[in-house]
Amino acid sequence: MSITQLPLLQQLVLVLAAIVLFTSFVLLAQARLVSAIHAFAWQGGLAAAVTGVVAVAGHSPHLYFSALLTLLLKALLIPWMLHRLVHRLELDRHVDLLRRPALVVMAAVALVIFSYWLVLPMVQQELTFTRNIVAISLAVVLIGLLMMVFRQQAVVQVLGFMSMENGLFLAAVSATGGMPLVVELGVAFDVLVAMVLFGVFFFQIRANIDTLDVDRLNRLTETGGEEP
Amino acid sequence: MDYLLNVSTWGLALLQALLFAALAPLLVGWVRKVKAWLQNRRGAPLLQPYRDLYKLLGKEVRVAHTASILFRAAPYVVFIATWLAASAVPLVAVALPTAAIADIIVLVGLLALARFFLALAGMDVGTAFGGMGASREMLVSALAEPAMLMAVFTLAMTAHSTNLASVVDAQLAGGLVLRPSYLFALGALVLVALAETGRIPVDNPATHLELTMIHEAMILEYSGRHLALMEWAAQVKLLLYGVLIANIFLPWGIAASLAPADLAVGLAAILLKLLALGAALALAETVLAKMRLFRAPAFLNLALLLALLGLLGHVILEVGA
Numbered sequence: 001m002s003i004t005q006l007p008l009l010q011q012l013v014l015v016l017a018a019i020v021l022f023t024s025f026v027l028l029a030q031a032r033l034v035s036a037i038h039a040f041a042w043q044g045g046l047a048a049a050v051t052g053v054v055a056v057a058g059h060s061p062h063l064y065f066s067a068l069l070t071l072l073l074k075a076l077l078i079p080w081m082l083h084r085l086v087h088r089l090e091l092d093r094h095v096d097l098l099r100r101p102a103l104v105v106m107a108a109v110a111l112v113i114f115s116y117w118l119v120l121p122m123v124q125q126e127l128t129f130t131r132n133i134v135a136i137s138l139a140v141v142l143i144g145l146l147m148m149v150f151r152q153q154a155v156v157q158v159l160g161f162m163s164m165e166n167g168l169f170l171a172a173v174s175a176t177g178g179m180p181l182v183v184e185l186g187v188a189f190d191v192l193v194a195m196v197l198f199g200v201f202f203f204q205i206r207a208n209i210d211t212l213d214v215d216r217l218n219r220l221t222e223t224g225g226e227e228p
Numbered sequence: 229m230d231y232l233l234n235v236s237t238w239g240l241a242l243l244q245a246l247l248f249a250a251l252a253p254l255l256v257g258w259v260r261k262v263k264a265w266l267q268n269r270r271g272a273p274l275l276q277p278y279r280d281l282y283k284l285l286g287k288e289v290r291v292a293h294t295a296s297i298l299f300r301a302a303p304y305v306v307f308i309a310t311w312l313a314a315s316a317v318p319l320v321a322v323a324l325p326t327a328a329i330a331d332i333i334v335l336v337g338l339l340a341l342a343r344f345f346l347a348l349a350g351m352d353v354g355t356a357f358g359g360m361g362a363s364r365e366m367l368v369s370a371l372a373e374p375a376m377l378m379a380v381f382t383l384a385m386t387a388h389s390t391n392l393a394s395v396v397d398a399q400l401a402g403g404l405v406l407r408p409s410y411l412f413a414l415g416a417l418v419l420v421a422l423a424e425t426g427r428i429p430v431d432n433p434a435t436h437l438e439l440t441m442i443h444e445a446m447i448l449e450y451s452g453r454h455l456a457l458m459e460w461a462a463q464v465k466l467l468l469y470g471v472l473i474a475n476i477f478l479p480w481g482i483a484a485s486l487a488p489a490d491l492a493v494g495l496a497a498i499l500l501k502l503l504a505l506g507a508a509l510a511l512a513e514t515v516l517a518k519m520r521l522f523r524a525p526a527f528l529n530l531a532l533l534l535a536l537l538g539l540l541g542h543v544i545l546e547v548g549a
Contacts, residue, residue: 003546004405011406014545018408022537102529109536116544132545 009057010130013050017133020046020170021112024143027163028108029101033094033155037082040159044074047166051173054130063178066169073188074166078195085199086155089206096153104150111146112139133174140167154205154212158198165191234325240486241326245315248471252463253277255470255506262510277463281456289452292353302349303450303457306342310461313338314468318396318475320494321483327393332380335392336373339424342461343369350446357438361445364521368430368442371528372423378535379416382409383476385542396479408545412538414477419531421469423524425462428513430524433462440518467502470509474501 003011023043030036048071055063086092098104115138122134144167147160165187172179179187202212209216257274264271291299316330316338343365350362384390386409387398423430426443436444447458475482481497483490519527 003407004402008404008406015406015408015411018411018537018541018545021541022412022534025533025537101526105529105533109533109540112537112540112544116540135544 007057009053013053013057013130014132016046016050016053017136017170017174020050020166021136021139024140024163024167025105025108027159028143028147028150029098029105030156031095031097033086033091033096033153034083036156036159037079037086040082040163041075041079043163043166044070044079047170048075050133050170051178054173054177058130058177060177062181063173065181066173066178066184069184069188070169073192074162077192078162081195081199082155082159085202089155089202089212091155091212094153096151096156098150104146108143108146111142115139115142130174134171137167137170137174140164140170143167152213152215154202154214157214158195162191162195237323237325237486240321240491241315241324244319244321244324245311245326248314248317248319248467249311249460249464251502252460252467253281255467255502256463258503258506259510259513262507263514266510266514281460284451284456284459285453287452289454291451291454292355292449295353295449298345299349299352299449300454302345302352303454303461305345306349307457307461307464309338309342309345310464310468313342314464314471316392317468317471318393318482319471319498320491321486322393322396322400323484323486324393328391331390332384332392332395333377333390336377336380339465340369340373342465346446346458349450353449355449357441357445357448361442361448364442365446367521368423368524368528371525372420372531375416375528375531375535376420376424378532378539379413379420382413382535382538382542385539386410386546392476395476396482397484399476399479400482400484407542409538409542410477412534412541414473416531416535416538417469417473419527419534421473422512423528423531425466425469427466427509429516429519429527432518440521442521470502470505471498474498474505 003014006014020043023039023046027036027039027043030039048067051063051067051070055061055067086094112135116135119135119138122131125131141164144160144162144164147163148157151157151160169187178184205214205217206212254274254277257272257277260276261271261274312330313335315326316335318324318327347362347365350358350365352358380390383395386407387395389395389398422428426433431442432440433443435441436448438445443462447455450458475498478501481493481501483494
């Protein structure tokens with residue numbers, strides 16, 4: 001089933017999913033914390049839009065609720081919380097450059113190819129029209145993981161974690177038409193609680209090592225030696 | 229393939245190529261005019277680029293005494309190669325013999341030939357600026373060309389042909405299809421076009437500031453008709469990229485047959501599309517600032533990434549397994 005045989009709405013789902021993947025790349029290479037948070041908000045909003053259009057195109061009304069929940073949580077509430085956190089930590093103008101941006105981006109491209117190869121057997125079985133998106137969502141998950149590995153800044157690592165969750169959500173929507181509502185609510189609130197805990201951790205880390213650069217955690221603090 | 233042997237289609241193709249060369253200064257004039265409006269100036273008249281070319285063509289040619297024969301030959305080679313490349317792009321009608329005998333790879337090759345001679349001519353006289361401009365031009369083009377080819381291959385994979393006319397035909401036959409790969413290829417091609425034609429985020433066409441110039445640095449030693457040909461070739465190149473973007477991604481209106489009514493509609497459609505594209509370019513140049521030269525690789529890296537995503541998006545999302 002190639003794209004020309006699909007109705008326009010289902011083509012729109014594929015386009016939106018591709019843009020979600022692109023926002024993953026934007027997030028990966030973003031230098032400014034505030035722009036990274038905005039990119040994350042866009043990704044959440046696009047994931048919600050994918051869910052909404054899948055709901056319309058696939059006639060599954062229970063997905064409307066998921067879309068609304070995602071929009072409120074991932075595109076509005078969590079970015080707002082992160083924004084406030086960054087403001088209170090006085091990191092508004094913080095710039096955190098990747099060490100080798102071109103190589104990291106190429107690694108992410110390799111991950112996209114890898115995830116396509118991984119889901120190929122599944123794609124060959126005729127499921128719904130959204131089956132191709134499974135590869136995209138797996139790639140989003142893996143790129144989130146890559147982001148957590150390559151970034152030193154704690155806030156950006158949390159963004160990577162959250163975008164992994166976006167990928168998982170996308171996979172659930174595309175492969176099986178959404179999780180049961182109980183599971184979805186549970187996951188949503190877990191993410192929210194995790195966000196609150198991360199906020200607490202940020203302040204703890206900063207109180208202890210005076211920075212949010214996680215690489216510094218490897219060094220012994222006693223060598224500095226100027227404790228009061 | 230009978231239209232390959234038909235005299236009248238060749239005549240039309242020649243007419244289209246002439247139209248290409250004739251329209252190019254107009255597009256530049258239009259972009260300058262819109263830019264002037266956006267900056268609250270009245271701006272030069274729309275036909276000013278023609279007057280400049282006319283004036284330059286009538287002026288005496290001064291050539292540095294260190295220049296070799298290559299310096300004199302380069303303007304002709306650059307102009308003819310760019311013009312030949314332009315004539316392979318469907319402007320008004322699709323089914324013309326020039327489009328059938330030259331595909332996208334030939335087009336990229338002809339542009340590379342023009343650029344090669346431009347860089348050689350920049351280095352020929354031996355001034356510091358010429359060599360600097362040539363080195364910068366090669367930096368930009370070496371990074372832009374893979375992105376351009378990759379974007380174009382995305383189109384070729386959809387149409388199962390590297391021929392531009394077939395790509396446009398496939399687009400027209402498919403009707404309205406939302407393709408993620410085309411979205412990314414369009415983004416990549418726009419970025420490449422901005423870099424290759426020396427527009428604002430990469431190069432500034434309106435200044436001769438020594439720290440930043442790329443294209444102007446290479447043609448600094450030219451005068452008279454040589455300079456006119458170089459300027460004209462740059463204008464044709466801008467029009468070429470504009471038509472490429474307009475006609476491949478939004479091919480509606482282009483004449484599929486050679487009936488006079490269809491040709492008139494095709495001409496009107498492409499003029500409207502170029503009007504909009506030129507205004508968009510002027511707007512982008514007004515709101516954007518020029519990048520430092522060493523940020524240009526990051527800019528073109530983004531173009532390559534978009535092209536790659538377009539290719540992968542085509543394989544993953546569009547081809548039925």
